[in-house]
Structure formats: structure tokens, C-alpha cells
Amino acid sequence: MADNRQAALALGTKPVGQLLWQYALPAIVAMTASSLYNIIDRAMIGQVVGPEAIAGLGITFPFMNLSAAFGAAVGVGSSTCISVKLGQKDYKTAEHLLGNTVTLNLIIGFLFMAISLLFLDPILRFFGASNVTLPYAREFMIVILLGNMITHMYFGMNAVLRAAGKPKHAMYSVLFTVGMNILLVVTFVWWFRWGIRGAALATVTSQSMALCWQLWLFSDKKELLHLKRGIYKLKSNLVRNIIAIGISPFLMNATSCVIVIFMNNQFVRYGGDMAVGAYSIANSVVMVFFMFVIGITQGMQPIVGYNYGAEKYDRMLRCLWLAIACATVILLVGWSLSMLFPRQIARIFTTDPTLLELSARGIKIDMLVFFVVGSQATITNFFQSIGKVKVSIFLSLSRQLFLLLPMAYVFPMWWDLDGVWYSMPVSDFGSFAMTIPMLLWYMKKFKKNDE
């Protein structure tokens, strides 16, 4: 506890730049690691298996996210409840929460697997699969779905590790999974030539290895929180609390799945399978740079939060400006690279001339105003950090639901495939334009408060 207070105190006194560096660095490392894995996964599939495979992979993307959304709902819900109970030294309830998390993950993981396997083809069709891409998507998803319970457990246990005061272990298991995944993907896909199935197998295998380690950590009887008999039976009040907390992050995640499903369908409709592949490639490129920004915003969160609470508004705003500046600089680098060398970047993922052409053009349009995304994402997170959750939800939904969705529907009516691509930078700029006045309005309020 004393440790905690000291860390909190430093948040209100140490130089802001130093703090941001200290908090953002680990987050950036974790984020970059996972986007690196994403790149290598796709590059392997694109280079070795072929351009249709990368399109098939793009189709499955929202499917995997939906599964992760279920896992995250339970993970966030139970880790929040557990940290409350640990804070109250109520170890018995915390243990029951741990056991209930395991059971809940197994049940949801199994149901998701069973239902998805039963209706796999219609679901993939709905997500935008064609006769060409369906076999790849199916092959990939069967393995992923069979390992679905493992995936859910892995995410759930990771969240619980963090709540149990072992954030470092949680990070190690993420880094381990990423590293192992890269190793296995290269082995299975490039060396053994197992095709797209190899990539799925790599994901499931590395997650099950990490899960073994997590379960081993939780079976240590010396730990306050450990797995034992009699904690697995679901208790309605615990489950209710877990779900009550998990439901709002679930809805956010589910919304973004819906958006990707819709975008994929628009790409298929106006540009065919290759366009979906190009979208998937462009998305990977965006993610690499965007993950940096997420790392920065994660680092900013505790600093801004504390100083807001302590009414040190000048420090809070200085941290915000600094974070915006860093995010924008990184995205400017990404932007200039993408504008200057779109072909070379796309070449990482494919050798197919058609896909190459489409991806290069797509990257260029998609990232046209990429540098404004930094401030948009930082400010959205800023509102979250100071507890203005509704403003934050509004801002992040406004980009996806209110701008991107209608634009991606209307634009292609005039401009065909280019219209789908252009809907992205236009909605980026639109949400940027909405975010700035919102921030200025709040800053006026802070200034008034200061006087």
C-alpha cells in the first residue's frame, strides 16, 4: 500500500515528460510486439500460401475479434471484481471469482465453438467470403474454433494475473505467446508448408503453452489466489457482477467487429476478393503505427488521471499535449513512409502483381490523413482517463458508426472501389474535426475551474 501511495505521489510531482516515458515504454513494447506478430503472420500467409489466402484471412478477422470480445468481457469483468475483493482482503470470494472465471470461460468458449462450427459456412458467407476465399477461411477457422476454449482461457487468465498483482507475469505471457507464435508460424507455414492451417495451429499452440504456464502459476498453493477444489461452481451473484462489468467493453468490441464485417462486404462487392486482401494488408500497416499510439495513450492514462483528480490541471494538460505531439510525430513518420513507398510496403505481404497494385493504392488512400488520427485517439483516451466515459464512447463510436458506416455505404455508389477506400480518410478527418472542439470546450471549463 505504501508503495502504491508513493507511485501515486510521483504522478503529481515528477516532470511530466519523464513520467510519460516511464509509463508509455512498457506499453509500447507490448503493443508493438503484438502488431509485429500480426505482420509476420500475414506476410507468411501472403508470401507462401498466396493472395487468395490473405483475402480469406481478412474475412476471418472479425470472427476472431468476436471470439476475443467474449473472452475480454469475462476477463475484464472478473479481473475487476477480483481486484476489488483482494483490496478488501476478502480472499475467499476472490478465489470463487477465479474458479467461476475458469468455468465461465469454458462454457462460453465451448458454446461459441459449437455454434460457430455448426454454422461455419453461412457465417463466413455473411462475413463476405466468396467461392474462392471460403475454403481458406474455413480451413483457418476450424483450427481456431477447435482451440477456442484455450484462447478464452488464455485471455481470461491473463486478465486475472494482472488483477492478482502480477502485471509483469501477464506481460511475459503476452510476449511469450507473440514470440512463440512467430517461431511456429515460420516453422509450420514456411518450412512444413502446412498452408493457412499452419498459421492457425501456431496461434492455438502458442496460446496453450502460455496457458499451461499461467495455470501452473495459479496452482501454486503458496499464492493467496490459487486454483483448488470447490471454487468452480457458478454463483449467480458473482457471475452477475462479472457480466455487468464485462458487457460494456463487449459491446464496444462487438461494434468494431460489425464495422469490419461491413467493410469487408463492401470491398468484396465493389472490388472482389483481391480488394479484401488489400484491405487486410492496409489494415496491418495502419496497425503497426497505431499500436505505438495506443502504447502512448496507455502510458498517458495514469498520469492524466491522477493530475485531474488532484486538480493539477496544468500538469494534466501538459501531459496531454506531449502525448499528442509524440503520437503525431510517429504517425507522420508512418504517413510519409506510406506515401513514398506504398509498393515496397505491400511487397512485404505479397508478390502477386494484382494484389500488389491494389494494396499500394489502398494504403495510399487509407492513410491519406493518417497524422490526424494521433490526436483523435489521444484525446478520446484522454476523456476516458479523466472519467468522462460517455464523451469517450461517443467520440470513438462517432468515427466508426456515424461517419465510416454511412460513408462506406454511400461513397462507392459514385466512385466504386475508390469510394470504399476514401470513406476511411474522410471519416478520420471528420472525427478529428469533431474531437477538437470537444476538447476546447472542456479546456474552457478547466480554465474557469482554475479561477
Add this chain to the structure above:
Amino acid sequence: MTNKIIINVGRQLGSGGHDIGRMLALDFNAKYYDRELLNLAAKESGFSEKIFEQNDERKGFFRGLLNVQTPHLSGGSLYKSNFSQESLFQFQSDAIRKAAEEGSCVFVGRCADYILRDYPNVVNIFITASMKYRIQQIMNKQHIEAVAAKKFIEQGEAKRAAYYNYYTGKKWGHASSYDLCVDSSVLGLMETEKLIATFIRKRFDL
């Protein structure tokens, strides 16, 4: 002093629990904490009191999002948010424990009965009153109509119950959680307080 006592008073809205708590504090020479706790919690955390006031005995739906990073799937945030209701609750319960260490006190609401469940010299009281009586009380205090008062009570109690049930895992106002439950509208505030005081004296052999 060795024989310090802790009295936790849970109360239905408009039941006069606040006033009874004050009288009990006078009777037993104890410190009285109701909204004062927010101030203590603020000092504990370094946050301003306003933050605690906004979240007092409340549990919001969207606030669950404070525990995750919005645009990022599944990973969750690396750092705990200081503003999640859960961490504000933690600060508040630290403040409650600290106060309980210092001497005799009366706590009104805020899950103090759960937070101090392992302390030896604790007595948990719950005060109810008939709906008619409570509506009258709220009407007098807030100068509103009977219908509005009823609505105020129902909404306020739904919030209080959600807050209590979430953090304690028990049912708010359920007799088994308390040592004594009493309807203050039967005897009136003064007499009810005397009754409770007698109960407490017997309980601690004072």
C-alpha cells in the same frame, strides 16, 4: 483506549438513520462519519473531494469501460485506472479502516459493515421505516410532492442497493447481514435511538 466501539448504521432513505447515527455518536462519545468520509477518502488518495462526491454510493453502467482501453481489443489496459469506481471504493475503504483504528466511531452507509467485518468491536444496525413515514420525511426535507418523494426514494434506494450488493456480495437491507434491524417509525427517532443504545450497551457490557 481499549474499549473503543464501532457502530455501522445502514438505512433506508428517509428513515432518519442519519439523525439516529448522530445521536448515537453523542451517546457513546464516538466520531460520526457520513459524508465526512468522502473528505477523508479524498485526503487518502490525493484527489479532490468533488470526484468522490460524484461517485458517492453509485455504480454506473458505462463506467465499466474505465477498466479497458477503448480502441484495443482483448488486451485490456496495462495500468489500473484511478478513476474506476472500484479504485475510488478502495480509497474510501482505506479511509474507513483508518478512522476505525483511531477510536470509537459511527459510520453511516458506504458498506462499512462489510469493510470492517473482521474488526472485533463492531455492531451493525439497519434502520427501516414505513413508506408513508419516509415519504413524509423526504417531503419535509426537500420540499417536494408526495409522488416525487416516492420516486426519489425508489431511485435512490435502487442505486444504494446496487452499490452495496456489488461490493459486498450480500443483499442490502437483508436482516441476516445485521445485528439489529428496527423500524424507526414505530417508536419515533428519539425512542428508537434509546432502544439501539440499550442494545449496544448490552452487546459490549458497558
